[in-house]
Amino acid sequence: MNGSLGGRAVVLGASMAGLLAARVLTDRYDQVTLVDRDELPLHGDRRPDAPHIGGQRRGVPQGRHLHALLARGAQILDDLFPGLTADLTTAGVPSGDLLGGIRWLVSGQRIARVDIGQPVLFPSRPLLERYVRDRVRALPAVTVVDGAAIVAVTTTGDRRRVTGVRVRSATDAEALIDADLVVDATGRGSRTPGWLAELGYPSPVTEKIRVDVGYASRSYRLPPDALGSDTVILQNWTPRHPYGAGLAQQEGGRHILTLAGMLGEHPPADPTGFEAFVDRLEFPDIGQAIRYGEPLDAPVTFRYPASVRHRYERLTRFPDGLLVIGDAICSFNPFYGQGMSVAALQAQALRDVLADGGPRWPRYFAAVARAVDVPWRIAAGGDLAFPGVAGRRGAMVRLTNAYLPRLHAAAVHDPTLSAAFVRVTGLLDPPGSLLRPDRLARVLRPDRLARVRPARSPGPGGHSPNSRQVPRSDRAT
Ligand SMILES: Cc1cc2nc3c(=O)[nH]c(=O)nc-3n(C[C@H](O)[C@H](O)[C@H](O)COP(=O)(O)OP(=O)(O)OC[C@H]3O[C@@H](n4cnc5c(N)ncnc54)[C@H](O)[C@@H]3O)c2cc1C
Structure with a gap:
């Protein structure tokens, strides 16, 4: 050789x-x-x-939780193992477009969806690793x-x-x-x-950023139209609403729901508490999607204290x-x-x-x-948007954390911006691409800035106003 x-x-x-x-x-x-x-x-x-x-x-205890394979990661896997993602699709792993197939709920906004020709997969972690x-x-x-x-x-x-x-x-x-x-x-x-x-x-x-993140995950069998035309719903957290979640269709006709909370706001392992945590999410989408679902296992938890870089x-x-x-x-x-x-x-x-x-x-x-x-x-940078996370906030971190909610607000009606954002989160483009002059101009349009709102804070008892509109059903545990 x-x-x-x-x-x-x-x-x-x-x-x-x-x-x-x-x-x-x-x-x-x-x-x-x-x-x-x-x-x-x-x-x-x-x-x-x-x-x-x-x-x-x-x-690999984290294998029981949702594992996103970012677009850039999938590209490299296909380069190292030609045909790998096609094999996964053949094995029944659903594939969706990075923007058109995922319902992105970020900074309290639902950003515009359109196919951008970038497929993504959400296989279970054990299947991918295998x-x-x-x-x-x-x-x-x-x-x-x-x-x-x-x-x-x-x-x-x-x-x-x-x-x-x-x-x-x-x-x-x-x-x-x-x-x-x-x-x-x-x-x-x-x-x-x-x-x-x-x-x-x-x-x-060693650099450490203490985030005290808790995860809890559970699999469901959901009705075929539970997510509409989406394969995934992703809801991020914000400083005022530190609860996030991902619901993804996986191989074998299952869906995995992973709930996450920052800075000690951890989802619990007991089924009742797990479902109550779903009610605390800022958007009702996930609660509605699992409403008629059948849980397939008991929730499992994972605690992640800090990001670490040696x-x-x-x-x-x-x-x-x-x-x-x-x-x-x-x-x-x-x-x-x-x-x-x-x-x-x-x-x-x-x-x-x-x-x-x-x-x-x-x-x-x-x-x-x-x-x-x-x-x-x-x-x-995302973690440092939370005032409770200790660390140095340089000018770029402060600028980015002030800018992103504005970009998300503008992206509600502007698929160019939502595409630019998901390409950065997918590691396809560098973060600086969001600050290109043409994109800045779209974000900073006065009519769009007027729409920026702080992420809603939880209502009394940790419930968001939205989630209270979602009727809950009794479910088997
Ligand atoms: C809750 C959670 C969710 C995550 N979600 C995502 C996600 O959505 N997308 C994503 O890309 N990444 C995600 N990750 C991160 C991802 O799991 C890891 O980055 C990925 O597995 C690569 O890690 P690794 O191979 O370096 O180490 P690990 O996956 O930790 O594997 C270490 C390996 O070393 C072996 N080992 C350890 N010690 C010894 C020893 N002394 N002797 C012999 N063998 C040993 C273990 O058995 C294991 O096989 C998540 C992580 C967590 C904790």
Whole structure:
């Protein structure tokens, strides 16, 4: 192979970031070994609804919640695995247009809908991961070592190079796997900062934005017309109304409803409380859509305390033979739906760096930082719109947070603006594109500014005026 580095790369963690890293590494290494603590289900059963529950696994507890695959992420997946999104559609994953097929309820406004020719998919997380894992497993260079916990990395005597990894099986048997390159994709709990300290290296500076987000999710069988012509309803939160939600059609004729609350306003796990939380949403759409639905499971919750970014690119000393990818570098407030797509952007960065001189860590971490910068600014900027979120609010953050509600208000009747907005949230265009002079002129038209309203605050008892118009029905739990 042209530009082959030979030898073996070992990837720690076989979730989305690890799988995408493994795919890219097969371009340059003779052998790629993927290690994960979980037993990784084999595909086998291709029935559309089979993987939904059966494919959930311990190492990815977030898999029970709505996982948006952003438009940019889907493009990269199709680039790395040609035909992947078509396979998902064949497996029964509904596809809709990014703007025409999604009901976007943002800043207390329903922005204009029109097809923009950009399809998006909302597969269940286990199904998506399983399809990607199958593609990776089918690559001749790849070996999967599952049911193996990573204990430590091994190094040369002078500790300047990582030489492999020590793993432990469920029966406590330990084994060494030698590697020319180790890539840590073990997610938020990554132990690389600790390993660095043990090996006498500085640990990266870590930025944290405390958001205290709570999630609760539940699956439903809904009547065919429950969402009208939409495949998804997305409702964001605002500082005055910190409750958000997403209701998406998935494979197997199911819908998943994920409720979310910022700064301690968490949706509960008990079915009655879960439904009461739906009543607190600013728009009645989701309450109406599930009104005649049949719940298929009990709500499950997830708590996400803080977005975290490790600044590996600022280190001046780091061992050779080790890289880090995915949530292990940067984990975002999940409400922005960015994690998997950013892992894909990082995998692209890894591919480029490997192609241009091999796995040199300073270049790699610099490239990854560039990939992370924009999504981090979007997520951190959105979080900092909440006065209760601590952090520095520079001029750009303040400007953006003042401008976006105005853009959303103008986008109610202006599909050019709603298209521009969803392309930015889908990581297709940079945030600066919203400030283009022609778009500024559309947003700042006096008749449109008059329509800007602060997001409504919850009424007494946390109920919004809108939700009280929605009759609730008794539902099975
Ligand atoms: C509630 C929630 C909702 C989310 N929603 C979205 C969304 O809508 N869209 C989106 O793109 N992203 C979303 N994300 C983020 C997304 O799940 C992650 O960004 C994505 O999975 C990539 O993470 P990763 O592969 O780096 O790590 P993870 O997914 O955390 O995987 C880590 C892997 O490492 C393995 N592992 C960990 N430690 C060890 C060890 N010691 N030994 C062996 N194996 C180990 C685990 O078993 C696991 O397989 C959400 C996250 C959360 C928490």
